[in-house]
Amino acid sequence: MIAEILSVGTELLMGQIANTDAQYVSRRLAELGVALYRHTAVGDNPARVKEALGEALSRADIVITTGGLGPTEDDLTKEMVAEYFGLEMQLHRPSLEAIEAFMARVGHPMGENNRKQAYFPVGALILPNACGTAPGCVVEAQGKAVAVLPGPPHELKDMFEKQLAPWLARRSGAHIESRFLRVFGIGESRLETMLKDLFHTDNPTLALYCGPGEVQARVSALAKDADAARAMIAPLEAEIRRRLGDAVYGEGADCSIEKTAFTLLKSRGETVTFAESCTGGLLAARLVGVPGASEVLGESHVTYADAAKARVLGVKPETLERYTAVSAECAREMAEGARRISGADWAVSTTGYAGPDGGADGTPVGTVFIAVAGKHGTQVKECHFRGQRAFIRTLAASWGFNMLRLEMEK
Amino acid sequence: MIAEILSVGTELLMGQIANTDAQYVSRRLAELGVALYRHTAVGDNPARVKEALGEALSRADIVITTGGLGPTEDDLTKEMVAEYFGLEMQLHRPSLEAIEAFMARVGHPMGENNRKQAYFPVGALILPNACGTAPGCVVEAQGKAVAVLPGPPHELKDMFEKQLAPWLARRSGAHIESRFLRVFGIGESRLETMLKDLFHTDNPTLALYCGPGEVQARVSALAKDADAARAMIAPLEAEIRRRLGDAVYGEGADCSIEKTAFTLLKSRGETVTFAESCTGGLLAARLVGVPGASEVLGESHVTYADAAKARVLGVKPETLERYTAVSAECAREMAEGARRISGADWAVSTTGYAGPDGGADGTPVGTVFIAVAGKHGTQVKECHFRGQRAFIRTLAASWGFNMLRLEMEK
Numbered sequence: 001m002i003a004e005i006l007s008v009g010t011e012l013l014m015g016q017i018a019n020t021d022a023q024y025v026s027r028r029l030a031e032l033g034v035a036l037y038r039h040t041a042v043g044d045n046p047a048r049v050k051e052a053l054g055e056a057l058s059r060a061d062i063v064i065t066t067g068g069l070g071p072t073e074d075d076l077t078k079e080m081v082a083e084y085f086g087l088e089m090q091l092h093r094p095s096l097e098a099i100e101a102f103m104a105r106v107g108h109p110m111g112e113n114n115r116k117q118a119y120f121p122v123g124a125l126i127l128p129n130a131c132g133t134a135p136g137c138v139v140e141a142q143g144k145a146v147a148v149l150p151g152p153p154h155e156l157k158d159m160f161e162k163q164l165a166p167w168l169a170r171r172s173g174a175h176i177e178s179r180f181l182r183v184f185g186i187g188e189s190r191l192e193t194m195l196k197d198l199f200h201t202d203n204p205t206l207a208l209y210c211g212p213g214e215v216q217a218r219v220s221a222l223a224k225d226a227d228a229a230r231a232m233i234a235p236l237e238a239e240i241r242r243r244l245g246d247a248v249y250g251e252g253a254d255c256s257i258e259k260t261a262f263t264l265l266k267s268r269g270e271t272v273t274f275a276e277s278c279t280g281g282l283l284a285a286r287l288v289g290v291p292g293a294s295e296v297l298g299e300s301h302v303t304y305a306d307a308a309k310a311r312v313l314g315v316k317p318e319t320l321e322r323y324t325a326v327s328a329e330c331a332r333e334m335a336e337g338a339r340r341i342s343g344a345d346w347a348v349s350t351t352g353y354a355g356p357d358g359g360a361d362g363t364p365v366g367t368v369f370i371a372v373a374g375k376h377g378t379q380v381k382e383c384h385f386r387g388q389r390a391f392i393r394t395l396a397a398s399w400g401f402n403m404l405r406l407e408m409e410k
Numbered sequence: 411m412i413a414e415i416l417s418v419g420t421e422l423l424m425g426q427i428a429n430t431d432a433q434y435v436s437r438r439l440a441e442l443g444v445a446l447y448r449h450t451a452v453g454d455n456p457a458r459v460k461e462a463l464g465e466a467l468s469r470a471d472i473v474i475t476t477g478g479l480g481p482t483e484d485d486l487t488k489e490m491v492a493e494y495f496g497l498e499m500q501l502h503r504p505s506l507e508a509i510e511a512f513m514a515r516v517g518h519p520m521g522e523n524n525r526k527q528a529y530f531p532v533g534a535l536i537l538p539n540a541c542g543t544a545p546g547c548v549v550e551a552q553g554k555a556v557a558v559l560p561g562p563p564h565e566l567k568d569m570f571e572k573q574l575a576p577w578l579a580r581r582s583g584a585h586i587e588s589r590f591l592r593v594f595g596i597g598e599s600r601l602e603t604m605l606k607d608l609f610h611t612d613n614p615t616l617a618l619y620c621g622p623g624e625v626q627a628r629v630s631a632l633a634k635d636a637d638a639a640r641a642m643i644a645p646l647e648a649e650i651r652r653r654l655g656d657a658v659y660g661e662g663a664d665c666s667i668e669k670t671a672f673t674l675l676k677s678r679g680e681t682v683t684f685a686e687s688c689t690g691g692l693l694a695a696r697l698v699g700v701p702g703a704s705e706v707l708g709e710s711h712v713t714y715a716d717a718a719k720a721r722v723l724g725v726k727p728e729t730l731e732r733y734t735a736v737s738a739e740c741a742r743e744m745a746e747g748a749r750r751i752s753g754a755d756w757a758v759s760t761t762g763y764a765g766p767d768g769g770a771d772g773t774p775v776g777t778v779f780i781a782v783a784g785k786h787g788t789q790v791k792e793c794h795f796r797g798q799r800a801f802i803r804t805l806a807a808s809w810g811f812n813m814l815r816l817e818m819e820k
């Protein structure tokens with residue numbers, strides 16, 4: 001099965017947003033074993049949408065469109081699909097009711113333009129939207145298929161995962177299975193050297209993907225079914241794990257360093273708290289992003305000002321004066337203070353310069369001290385990150401979770 | 411002048427990266443007054459690159475390619491441009507010398523495949539690469555132009571700004587100027603109704619873009635220079651602001667609701683603190699993301715467990731028992747307690763069900779209470795959000811900043 005992606009939205013051609021919808025769908029198609037040969041993006045222009053759709057359908061078996069399902073006049077993807085195949089648009093009453101219920105719940109009046117979102121080409125398979133008003137659909141005609149998905153990324157992902165992926169899996173014969181090994185603390189080029197001789201096979205294949213502070217090693221195999229593919233992956237995966245040891249913190253595209261920390265805490269029946277300065281709530285926010293976080297987190301504190309470090313966490317004024325707030329000593333007292341006041345089993349602290357300015361004493365931007373306090377003592381690490389403010393804060397939080405996980409595994 | 415972008419790289423079709431090159435070039439073309447009607451991305455496949463190039467040239471005056479200039483065998487963009495126009499490839503000696511000097515400087519041996527990067531279609535205008543080995547070029551033939559740019563974003567940006575932008579500005583007469591008005595609290599379809607009669611002009615134009623919890627209204631004008639374009643935008647912008655009132659919280663593609671709150675706090679010399687339950691640190695983390703946040707934030711607290719709400723913030727046990735933690739009463743006491751213990755001028759609290767589960771009493775997922783406490787009292791809002799856990803938390807944090815801004819502006 002050969003697919004193409006057609007994204008619709010003037011905001012793409014204006015450069016207001018990157019086409020992350022196309023990226024997401026592409027990655028998932030690769031995992032589902034669907035060949036993808038082209039992305040096209042056009043603006044909210046009926047003639048150009050229809051022209052691009054026709055071209056894509058002349059080359060591909062299925063075209064997946066993203067965007068252009070909103071309530072406004074220039075949202076016209078479904079209409080152009082109908083026009084291309086010569087189909088009428090028809091009201092889908094369950095969709096209208098779902099949209100009315102959605103608008104009532106969010107307290108907005110139902111406009112005439114919202115009704116438009118409940119019309120579909122005759123015969124379309126409707127894909128309900130769990131996250132917004134615009135349902136998607138799959139239209140099959142003339143031996144081809146067009147899957148119409150909404151543009152907002154969270155709506156697109158939810159609809160793709162729950163509805164389009166199973167539909168595609170049923171259609172596609174071959175099976176690609178992939179494992180994503182998540183590696184923390186080893187840079188991409190060192191990793192490439194460590195695994196050099198493992199890259200030279202066609203099936204299974206090994207590829208590295210670089211993320212902020214971590215690398216994913218993807219092992220993929222193509223086979224007649226999932227079991228056969230998994231059997232091909234297993235020995236390569238085992239060899240990678242043997243070489244990388246505890247730098248492999250988890251597996252799966254949905255895995256993250258905070259989920260790994262959460263799972264470890266939960267399995268041990270333990271709790272954690274954070275004392276954040278430069279990360280300013282990121283550690284807590286990322287842990288709370290994991291469903292069930294209340295089982296391992298009761299409270300957490302951001303102490304950004306020196307006075308707050310002293311008053312809330314009990315950092316000694318002498319420590320702040322002698323070593324400054326950006327010091328191993330301060331990080332240690334922050335973590336130990338947070339653990340004491342919260343009664344948590346573990347505490348992780350961060351203090352550093354995320355930029356744009358470094359310390360008045362010449363300490364460079366990117367200097368961050370991270371401490372992990374537990375019942376067997378406190379570990380402190382001095383890190384030197386490079387990049388913009390947001391990137392440094394993200395890395396500091398990730399290293400905090402990584403230190404916590406390694407301490408727990410000791 | 412009509413342009414198209416053709417991006418070359420299998421990594422785009424695998425979904426390994428988003429096409430940020432296309433986004434960057436699109437934004438700059440809009441600023442330079444060059445009309446852009448389509449993005450296309452294909453893999454590192456000679457036949458498909460050549461086919462897509464021919465199609466793009468049949469529609470556009472200029473095609474800007476990104477990627478496929480590396481030293482490896484599957485990098486073939488220049489070769490396909492030459493083949494399309496029937497031109498020979500020719501060694502460009504200054505480029506070869508620059509590549510040799512670059513490789514010597516970074517300490518890598520010069521390979522035969524690096525020589526390939528110094529070959530160009532006969533007659534091409536060479537665009538030297540200040541950041542890497544691959545020079546770009548502009549090929550003009552058959553009344554059309556193809557600009558060939560490298561794929562790595564920092565190389566592309568440098569080459570675009572220093573070399574292609576001046577070339578394009580000389581070619582293009584017109585100038586496009588845009589203003590982005592940021593609107594919070596009015597949904598896209600209601601906004602469209604409120605501004606309906608303003609959409610029907612060709613120049614300036616008005617368009618709406620939907621983001622999480624907010625909408626951007628873009629006003630663009632095409633004129634002979636920036637001043638003339640701005641003069642065309644001003645009356646339309648004034649009319650939009652008159653209709654939308656305080657729902658317009660800022661202007662500019664880089665603006666955000668937390669930056670607006672930060673700027674207001676700073677201009678008044680006031681401070682804020684947060685008492686977060688379901689947002690779990692997101693409010694603090696987003697405010698700390700703004701450089702200079704230490705001027706307006708000293709401390710902040712995540713109180714996820716009921717016991718933490720009571721102990722850290724002083725929420726009354728009777729309140730928790732009678733109304734539960736997800737209640738207007740609890741949100742109010744959280745905000746007032748946080749303001750009291752921190753000494754901040756303002757406090758914002760959040761408590762709700764972000765999912766996957768709602769309340770044991772049947773309160774649905776997405777129910778969030780947000781309170782803002784200040785010296786003139788406390789406001790509480792009950793919100794009903796829909797979507798995944800991460801989306802609900804993001805919306806709750808955004809609404810918290812919006813309530814804070816509106817309270818300050820009262």
